Amino acid sequence: MFIQTEATPNPATLKFLPGKVVLETGTAEFRDETEARAASPLAARLFAVPGVKGVFLGYDFITVTKDDADWQHMKPAILGNIMEHFMSGQPVVASGALGGSEDDEDEFFDEGDETIVATIKELLDSRVRPAVAQDGGDITFKGFRDGVVYLNMKGACSGCPSSTATLKHGVQNLLRHFVPEVQEVEAVM
Secondary structure, three states: OOOEEEEOOOOOEEEEEOOOOOOOOOOEEEOOHHHHHHHOHHHHHHHOOOOEEEEEEOOOOEEEEEOOOOHHHHHHHHHHHHHHHHHHOOOOOOOOOOOOOHHHHOOEEOHHHHHHHHHHHHHHHHHHHHHHHHOOEEEEEEEEEOOEEEEEEEEOOOOOOOHHHHHHHHHHHHHHHHOOOOOEEEEEO
């Protein structure tokens, strides 16, 4: 098994490409070992590496976020754990651990804005999310109120020094161009 690695715009995050599907649908983010142990055998293995602070699972990639540890020491252990996991035959996530999409449940917007929100989501899905996935992250819709679009940044995007520029100059400009009702874009947790 050959696993490629790619740098991301976030110096604290590396993207690992195992050459196989990681998650068939959606994404999963783990910010602590307890949560990972309960939901994902793969994420639990990765949190066993000293210095791992976050794990994000995408369709065909895994991003790992570190604390102040050195990638030079962490990378071989992470690669080994990813390889071990895929060779073990264990599932990436425990059966039923991720359930439905909790993102949709937490969304907020006024009833009259349904058409605007549908357009925003279509633009995010078709133009923004594929580009952000290339950098090892994801951006999901959280809400729209009074001209402000609220987005949740995940994976490499979460805590990335260039994420503010991505939001303000990239996503905000794109949405304003296609959806005149959008005045601003803000990140939420």
